Amino acid sequence: MAETQAPWTQPMPEAQFAQMRDILAAPSPIGLEGAMTYGVLKPYFESVARPGWHVHQFTGHAGIVLDSHPGETDRFTVMVVGHADKIRMQVRSIGDDGKIWINSDSFMPTTLIGHEVAIFSENPDAPGDYRRIEGGTVEAVGAIHFADQAVRSGEKGIKKEQLYVELQIHGENKKQQVENLGVRPGDSILLNRPIRHGFSPDTFYGAYLDNGLGCFVTAEAARLTAEAGAPEKVRTLFAIASYEEIGRMGSRVLAGELKPDALIAVDVNHDYAAAPGIGDRKPNPLKMSEGFTLSVGSIASEQLNAVIESEARAHDIPMQRDVCGADTGTDGMAGVLGAVDCAATSIGMPIRNMHTISESGHTGDVLAATHGVAKAIQALDRRDDGNGKLRREFRNNHPRLDRAEPLQHQGGEKPKDESE
Known part of the structure; x- marks a missing residue:
C-alpha cells in the first residue's frame, strides 16, 4: 500500500475526530457505562451494521456486542473488545x-x-x-x-x-x-475535560483516553469490516465491556456468554520511551506516533499474533511489540479469567500520563490499531472455509519449540532498507 493511501500516515479527518471525542466524553463511570454504550456506541453500531447483524444487550451490566452472525455458534468466532468504564x-x-x-x-x-x-x-x-x-x-x-x-x-x-x-x-x-x-x-x-487537538501534529489530549480509545477502535473496526463486505465465514463480535478497571469483570462475562474462539482486546498502553524515571527498568521503548502495540507474553496466542503481525506488514501498518509477561493488564485476559478456551491477545495505543486529566495520544496510532484489527478480521475470514477449517488450524498448529531450527551467527551488517 502506498504511503499516500495509508490513513495512519494522514491527519485524522475532523468528522472522525469528533466521533472519537463524543465517545471519550460520554460520562461512563464504572457501573454506569450506559452513556457511552447506549448513548453513543449502540446508535453508531446500528448505523454501520450490515443487514442481519444484531446488537446484544445484557441484564446485569450495560455492555453491548455487535454480532455479525447472531446465534451461529458453529462458525469460528472472533471477539474484539474495548471497555467503556472510566475510573471514577x-x-x-x-x-x-x-x-x-x-x-x-x-x-x-x-x-x-x-x-x-x-x-x-x-x-x-x-x-x-x-x-x-x-x-x-x-x-x-x-x-x-x-x-x-x-x-x-x-x-x-x-x-x-x-x-x-x-x-x-x-x-x-x-x-x-x-x-x-x-x-x-x-x-x-x-x-471534566473533553479531548482536544494537541500542540504537536496529529496529537490530542484530555481525560479518559483509557479506554474510550479502545471503544472507538472497536467501533471503527466494525465500520471498516462492514464496508469491506466482511465477514462472510467468520462470526465477529464487536464488544464494549464494563468493569475492566476493577478486574476485567465485564469482558469475562461477555466471553462466557458468547464463547469466542479468538479474542482481541483493544486498550491503551504506555509510551515507555517518554515516561520519566523508569529508564533503569529497561522496558521495551514503546513510543507514541510509531504504531499500535501487540502483546507478547504468557497468555498471548502466537497464532493469533502471527495473523495480526502478517497483516500489519502486508499493509505497512506500523506495529510495536509489547512484552506483557503473565498478564496483559487488559480485557485480553477475559477468556482465561472466564474459563473460556480461546486464542487471545491485546492491541494497544501508546499514550502518556495515563490516569490523569491530561492523557495524550497520537491519531496515527489510533488509526493504525483500527486498520490492524480490521485487516486481521478480513484475513481470518479468508482463511476459513466455513467447515471448521480455522478451528482445526488453531487447535493443530500450536508453535513447537522442539522443532526450532538451529541458527548461526548472522554478522553485524544491517539489513538493507527495501525503500532505498
Missing part, C-alpha cells in the same frame, strides 16, 4: 463546612488538585434518575499557605484522605446546601 471518584462524606470529601480511586491524589469535575447526583426522590453538577474543583489543602512545610517543599505528597470537592458553598447551613442538591455518599465524580 466517589463522594465519601459531606462536611459541616460544605466540603464534599471524596476518594481518589485509581488516580494519584496529587494529579487531581485544582481540576474541574462533574458530580452525578442520584435523585433521592426518584432513584435511578441522575443530575449533573458542574463548577466544582478537587482540592486538598486549600492554599500553599496552609500546607505543612514538607508538602510545600515537595518532600511529602497529598494523601488521598485529604481530597475534597470545592463547590464554593458559603453562607448558613453549608452542609444542608450540599444535601439539598441530593449529593450523597457513593455519588460518582468524573474529571
Whole structure:
C-alpha cells in the first residue's frame, strides 16, 4: 500500500475526530457505562451494521456486542473488545463546612488538585434518575499557605484522605446546601475535560483516553469490516465491556456468554520511551506516533499474533511489540479469567500520563490499531472455509519449540532498507 493511501500516515479527518471525542466524553463511570454504550456506541453500531447483524444487550451490566452472525455458534468466532468504564471518584462524606470529601480511586491524589469535575447526583426522590453538577474543583489543602512545610517543599505528597470537592458553598447551613442538591455518599465524580487537538501534529489530549480509545477502535473496526463486505465465514463480535478497571469483570462475562474462539482486546498502553524515571527498568521503548502495540507474553496466542503481525506488514501498518509477561493488564485476559478456551491477545495505543486529566495520544496510532484489527478480521475470514477449517488450524498448529531450527551467527551488517 502506498504511503499516500495509508490513513495512519494522514491527519485524522475532523468528522472522525469528533466521533472519537463524543465517545471519550460520554460520562461512563464504572457501573454506569450506559452513556457511552447506549448513548453513543449502540446508535453508531446500528448505523454501520450490515443487514442481519444484531446488537446484544445484557441484564446485569450495560455492555453491548455487535454480532455479525447472531446465534451461529458453529462458525469460528472472533471477539474484539474495548471497555467503556472510566475510573471514577466517589463522594465519601459531606462536611459541616460544605466540603464534599471524596476518594481518589485509581488516580494519584496529587494529579487531581485544582481540576474541574462533574458530580452525578442520584435523585433521592426518584432513584435511578441522575443530575449533573458542574463548577466544582478537587482540592486538598486549600492554599500553599496552609500546607505543612514538607508538602510545600515537595518532600511529602497529598494523601488521598485529604481530597475534597470545592463547590464554593458559603453562607448558613453549608452542609444542608450540599444535601439539598441530593449529593450523597457513593455519588460518582468524573474529571471534566473533553479531548482536544494537541500542540504537536496529529496529537490530542484530555481525560479518559483509557479506554474510550479502545471503544472507538472497536467501533471503527466494525465500520471498516462492514464496508469491506466482511465477514462472510467468520462470526465477529464487536464488544464494549464494563468493569475492566476493577478486574476485567465485564469482558469475562461477555466471553462466557458468547464463547469466542479468538479474542482481541483493544486498550491503551504506555509510551515507555517518554515516561520519566523508569529508564533503569529497561522496558521495551514503546513510543507514541510509531504504531499500535501487540502483546507478547504468557497468555498471548502466537497464532493469533502471527495473523495480526502478517497483516500489519502486508499493509505497512506500523506495529510495536509489547512484552506483557503473565498478564496483559487488559480485557485480553477475559477468556482465561472466564474459563473460556480461546486464542487471545491485546492491541494497544501508546499514550502518556495515563490516569490523569491530561492523557495524550497520537491519531496515527489510533488509526493504525483500527486498520490492524480490521485487516486481521478480513484475513481470518479468508482463511476459513466455513467447515471448521480455522478451528482445526488453531487447535493443530500450536508453535513447537522442539522443532526450532538451529541458527548461526548472522554478522553485524544491517539489513538493507527495501525503500532505498
